[in-house]
Amino acid sequence: MNPLNQTAAEVLQRLCEQKPLILNLTNNVVQSITANMLLAVGGVPVMLTHSEEIRDLLHSCANGMLVNVGTLNEQQAATMKTAVQDAAKAGIPWVLDPVAVGLLKFRTQVCNELLNSPPAMIRGNASEIIALAGAQGALCRGVESSEDSAAALPAAKTLALKTGAAILVTGETDYITDGTHTITCTNGHEIMTRVTGVGCAMGGLCAACLTVANSALEAAVATAAILGLAGERAAAQHPHPGTFAAALLDELNALTPEKVESCSKLKIII
Amino acid sequence: MNPLNQTAAEVLQRLCEQKPLILNLTNNVVQSITANMLLAVGGVPVMLTHSEEIRDLLHSCANGMLVNVGTLNEQQAATMKTAVQDAAKAGIPWVLDPVAVGLLKFRTQVCNELLNSPPAMIRGNASEIIALAGAQGALCRGVESSEDSAAALPAAKTLALKTGAAILVTGETDYITDGTHTITCTNGHEIMTRVTGVGCAMGGLCAACLTVANSALEAAVATAAILGLAGERAAAQHPHPGTFAAALLDELNALTPEKVESCSKLKIII
Amino acid sequence: MNPLNQTAAEVLQRLCEQKPLILNLTNNVVQSITANMLLAVGGVPVMLTHSEEIRDLLHSCANGMLVNVGTLNEQQAATMKTAVQDAAKAGIPWVLDPVAVGLLKFRTQVCNELLNSPPAMIRGNASEIIALAGAQGALCRGVESSEDSAAALPAAKTLALKTGAAILVTGETDYITDGTHTITCTNGHEIMTRVTGVGCAMGGLCAACLTVANSALEAAVATAAILGLAGERAAAQHPHPGTFAAALLDELNALTPEKVESCSKLKIII
Numbered sequence: 001m002n003p004l005n006q007t008a009a010e011v012l013q014r015l016c017e018q019k020p021l022i023l024n025l026t027n028n029v030v031q032s033i034t035a036n037m038l039l040a041v042g043g044v045p046v047m048l049t050h051s052e053e054i055r056d057l058l059h060s061c062a063n064g065m066l067v068n069v070g071t072l073n074e075q076q077a078a079t080m081k082t083a084v085q086d087a088a089k090a091g092i093p094w095v096l097d098p099v100a101v102g103l104l105k106f107r108t109q110v111c112n113e114l115l116n117s118p119p120a121m122i123r124g125n126a127s128e129i130i131a132l133a134g135a136q137g138a139l140c141r142g143v144e145s146s147e148d149s150a151a152a153l154p155a156a157k158t159l160a161l162k163t164g165a166a167i168l169v170t171g172e173t174d175y176i177t178d179g180t181h182t183i184t185c186t187n188g189h190e191i192m193t194r195v196t197g198v199g200c201a202m203g204g205l206c207a208a209c210l211t212v213a214n215s216a217l218e219a220a221v222a223t224a225a226i227l228g229l230a231g232e233r234a235a236a237q238h239p240h241p242g243t244f245a246a247a248l249l250d251e252l253n254a255l256t257p258e259k260v261e262s263c264s265k266l267k268i269i270i
Numbered sequence: 271m272n273p274l275n276q277t278a279a280e281v282l283q284r285l286c287e288q289k290p291l292i293l294n295l296t297n298n299v300v301q302s303i304t305a306n307m308l309l310a311v312g313g314v315p316v317m318l319t320h321s322e323e324i325r326d327l328l329h330s331c332a333n334g335m336l337v338n339v340g341t342l343n344e345q346q347a348a349t350m351k352t353a354v355q356d357a358a359k360a361g362i363p364w365v366l367d368p369v370a371v372g373l374l375k376f377r378t379q380v381c382n383e384l385l386n387s388p389p390a391m392i393r394g395n396a397s398e399i400i401a402l403a404g405a406q407g408a409l410c411r412g413v414e415s416s417e418d419s420a421a422a423l424p425a426a427k428t429l430a431l432k433t434g435a436a437i438l439v440t441g442e443t444d445y446i447t448d449g450t451h452t453i454t455c456t457n458g459h460e461i462m463t464r465v466t467g468v469g470c471a472m473g474g475l476c477a478a479c480l481t482v483a484n485s486a487l488e489a490a491v492a493t494a495a496i497l498g499l500a501g502e503r504a505a506a507q508h509p510h511p512g513t514f515a516a517a518l519l520d521e522l523n524a525l526t527p528e529k530v531e532s533c534s535k536l537k538i539i540i
Numbered sequence: 541m542n543p544l545n546q547t548a549a550e551v552l553q554r555l556c557e558q559k560p561l562i563l564n565l566t567n568n569v570v571q572s573i574t575a576n577m578l579l580a581v582g583g584v585p586v587m588l589t590h591s592e593e594i595r596d597l598l599h600s601c602a603n604g605m606l607v608n609v610g611t612l613n614e615q616q617a618a619t620m621k622t623a624v625q626d627a628a629k630a631g632i633p634w635v636l637d638p639v640a641v642g643l644l645k646f647r648t649q650v651c652n653e654l655l656n657s658p659p660a661m662i663r664g665n666a667s668e669i670i671a672l673a674g675a676q677g678a679l680c681r682g683v684e685s686s687e688d689s690a691a692a693l694p695a696a697k698t699l700a701l702k703t704g705a706a707i708l709v710t711g712e713t714d715y716i717t718d719g720t721h722t723i724t725c726t727n728g729h730e731i732m733t734r735v736t737g738v739g740c741a742m743g744g745l746c747a748a749c750l751t752v753a754n755s756a757l758e759a760a761v762a763t764a765a766i767l768g769l770a771g772e773r774a775a776a777q778h779p780h781p782g783t784f785a786a787a788l789l790d791e792l793n794a795l796t797p798e799k800v801e802s803c804s805k806l807k808i809i810i
Binding site: 298301305309316318319322323326327330345515516517518519520521524 | 569
């Protein structure tokens, strides 16, 4: 029995039991799918835009937070900078999704500032992780990566050691590293990239898993396996993106720890 | 024959005939489902953000308005304060959805100010209605209520008498009161709480029903029965939230006054 | 063989091959469906809100742009004015969707200013096209047209000659004109108007087709046929709007150039 699979299964089990409340500061396009994916695994999603309300929630009932810079403007950037400081004060772990960092200057600067209040996890595609690590790589094309996820592994390790965060590089193979240990996940299906917001909503799941896992590394591993597995199962019946999107939520909702334990494709690499 | 059921059926019939135009000032997460639920019952949804345009619409073709404070910021709060005054001048009835009031200070103040231009209806969960009535109750956990809907009935009556609005407290049993008469609705299904925006979009339906019903109380009763019934019928075939969400819109669209008359579960309580 | 059908088929073929990156400055309600419809035909959707980031993208990897004024506020209006100037400098063609122009003063003024950096295409319903052309017509009711699309043809021709843009007037019959040539498309189904954002997302498809077609006129013709055909095919199996919306994305994704060539209903009119 693969102990990583068991870890992922336990995380799913605890999500359903503990129902973590996740504050999502995310982009305009993916608000609905982010909330629905969290609800599907038993989480409680909350979206806020007002800095004082964010602070109130972080100091009352929030368990985790997602910060995604997809449609960043000046006001949101200011709100996010305050929010990550408040999260640090309140002891709430947060996940950074540095959408299109490296391609666009404003958000690249903002994300580098956000790192001053270190996230527990960073989720991005290869181009984004390479750019955020300060390495030189091919720029992404919009929100798509121009690099294979494997190419980002050295940058991911650097970024993990620099920030203390677990790094989840998504791609055909997902790479997860804390700088010392590295794990791959090969669950998932290509059609997941053809529904807007699946990647961004994954950041919300990361934040939820963070609140119940033993470490950020385990949370990243569990998220990759859980979402990847739901995606595979939905894709098996639904080859087109409209009905696939609905089936993905259904499969996330129907997923059991037993299935995660038997079907996750997780491997430690050296 | 239950006369309440007949009332709900007539409201649905008139929605389809009159196709009211509803202006929705609502949160970032639920814009799409709010519009789609209104379209499904024959309504015409409009979303605007500019105060002058809101005024133009209220004085031209709007029939009703929803104000939902889910992702409130300073600018939206100012826009909403102006909008409810303009609605009063234009004689347009409006619905307040005080999302997470009581838990978060900023929106609690804003909602209390909005009540100066009284809404025709207020829709909330038990925690929100208790908080808005100024009573002492358990705080909600994010957007979830910590209280059973029955526990909010005294607060709902107080709030109804204070504001003149009909109050719709949603929960496993919905309570509807104008302070004098109280009605329960037991249509609905638990899965409706696991699709983001169903509750918020209900506020849009409330506004639509307001424009065609004989009273705000009747509009609230009809909305609870119509949406609850569509939810039950969708849940009977779709136990998971992704396909349920699509089926809910289908069932709303397919619902007939005859079905509403025969299947609504409405009761007057003392 | 209808040469217009062949043109539409070729445009779809090239969309799948070239995968154009489309920047969408669009309203709050339709962000998700706009992205998903672009993804379904092989496009790469990007949504941004920050003027410098928009400029960066227009000068790096954007191929086309959509500007839709559906939920316009002061800040977005300023961003859009800058964006269309930047698009002109970068040589990026753009599409204007003048939602509810004529009914609401603020956006009518803004759209008239946007025309100073002429769009390659304008897509609207009859009321919007009549109003933007400066002609006198019935005002729209919210986002619905009060006019039959045929009634807007003279205004559409005037607007085409004044701006240099191809005009796509959508309705039961779509009219497409560059002021000299006029084509009708009778593909489509009434249910498409009962899913929020189908019309707005069509603007994103227009921008995508613009980047691969030989002319804006051909791009408009291809968009009308492709979306209309997908809508017909989805409606044949799904008479209600929830499952129809998912099926529409599936059919767009499954559509082949062969089907477009054999089933488009395009006609040159005099």
